[in-house]
Amino acid sequence: MSLDQLSQEEQSTVLRVRKRVIEAIGRNMDLYGVTLSTGHLYGLLFFADKPMTLDEMGREMSMSKTSMSTSMRTLLDLNMVNKVWEKGSRKDLYEVEYDWYQTFTDYFAIEWRKAVETNIQIIRRSIEEISRMMREIPEDTAIRGVLEVDKRKMEGAVRYYSWLNRLIDCLENGDIYQLVPKE
Amino acid sequence: MSLDQLSQEEQSTVLRVRKRVIEAIGRNMDLYGVTLSTGHLYGLLFFADKPMTLDEMGREMSMSKTSMSTSMRTLLDLNMVNKVWEKGSRKDLYEVEYDWYQTFTDYFAIEWRKAVETNIQIIRRSIEEISRMMREIPEDTAIRGVLEVDKRKMEGAVRYYSWLNRLIDCLENGDIYQLVPKE
DNA sequence: TGGTATGTACAGAAAAAACTGTACAAAGTA
DNA sequence: TACTTTGTACAGTTTTTTCTGTACATACCA
Structure with a gap:
């Protein structure tokens, strides 16, 4: 269920709540030795309703693609996100490990x-x-x-x-x- | 038992072995979120035969006193070293927590x-x-x-x-x- | 009390890390 | 095969962190 089915006001409400939680999660990810911005990326992915591509993340995060790429590499190495394969798509898809x-x-x-x-x-x-x-x-x-x-x-x-x-x-x-x- | 009772050659032998171990310990202290040089200080203290003062550490470490002071603060906050009181001495004495x-x-x-x-x-x-x-x-x-x-x-x-x-x-x-x- | 030794606050310098944009490599598509 | 699209290597820049030296506050000593 995607966010863009909602009204402007509903969207901003949901985003505000999410943002606070993303912030909290990301801020403490230094315990795992990862960067704050990597943590934010992780938080974004945590609330995503489906696996995301780098381009989709870029649309929400104002980060360079290179940065996101290396962030995802870091998270993959730690098994914090998984790469998902979807046939028909050439793009890499990422989703958080919810366990x-x-x-x-x-x-x-x-x-x-x-x-x-x-x-x-x-x-x-x-x-x-x-x-x-x-x-x-x-x-x-x-x-x-x-x-x-x-x-x-x-x-x-x-x-x-x-x-x-x-x-x-x-x-x-x-x-x-x-x-x-x-x- | 202090090192300076030993011959020059004996000292260098002991120091070489210690240095390798200190290096190893310090290198992995980033898991605790501490700096490499703080880790080295910790390693030095690990092999010290008695609690050390900042000045004594400075003699072996080529670090500014300020740096050492903040390093010790970090290690104290993490309970990795303890402050030891010795009457008669005005200096702060530090020793590692061996447990x-x-x-x-x-x-x-x-x-x-x-x-x-x-x-x-x-x-x-x-x-x-x-x-x-x-x-x-x-x-x-x-x-x-x-x-x-x-x-x-x-x-x-x-x-x-x-x-x-x-x-x-x-x-x-x-x-x-x-x-x-x-x- | 004044004098001295000791640790730390603070500002600036040095070093390290994170981030960006471009250029390119890899892999899919027609 | 040539043409796209996508992810990443790399060099340079920006930001952050770490380190240093000075100045000062505190506490001990005579």
Whole structure:
């Protein structure tokens, strides 16, 4: 059901309400590391009654096509919007992922998982290196103590990262809903 | 145990290993919305053997004191570092919060909670407004359909936010460790 | 109380990021 | 095949953010 079937006054009423919500959603999308204007684009798409093309968005947003294109790329990479295929149309169509639980999960599965994996690898390698050094150093020397402390700190970090990994697993496989049901 | 008890060579070895880890930690701190250089400062503090003052950090970091001051403020606000009081010293002392589980929880309790609360309030108010409008509009009109759809979308959002709120509760009260034990 | 050390506010400079317009590549259509 | 249409790469511009240095407020000390 499209907006242009409505009277001028009705349209502006609906748009005013939407705008406030779009603003609110967009403003907090920096938690996902996306730009305010990308957030607005997302909000626009959230209220769209059907998948939209870049041109349609441009009509409502006063943004360059290039900007919109890169914004959509960002949102696609985060699985926050989906590309929809419609035969007969050459244009790309976008629609928001309305399953926000999934969106939340994907964000962690994508961004946080990536960070965790890199860090865990770097730290493990560093622990290895330190252990190797320690084997070649006599006991009760100053450097041994320093290495010991550093190593312990890094081991703590690895333990935390492994927990975070398991937490993300629980998001992905849905176990989290046992503890925190959708309602 | 301080580094300057060690030989030049030993020091450089330790510093090389640390630097790689600091780099890794700092690079991914953008997930918490903090700057790369703030991340480096955090990393420096992570390996420090005792709470540090701004001047001590300045000696190792080549950053202006102002920058460091604001960085520390940011990290304090996120509960990622703590201010330590040591009598006899006029200087502020900072040390990292080594409980990273707590750090993770606090981040959500602070940043995400804030976003959720604002959005939930704005959306609830908008739902109210729409409901009020609908009561004054005859059935089976075009605008009613539009309002209906918008309302349903917003109700979905509220449901998600309430879930997120409960998830953050579970982080704060520790219930999360039933599902994902620290090990 | 005056003197000194310490952290931060503020304004301006530097750096980074976001945005735009053009030019082009890719893919569909006749 | 030539002709469109559509999305994106890229370089340059604008905007935003981060960083710095100075000036100042605060708190401690003698």
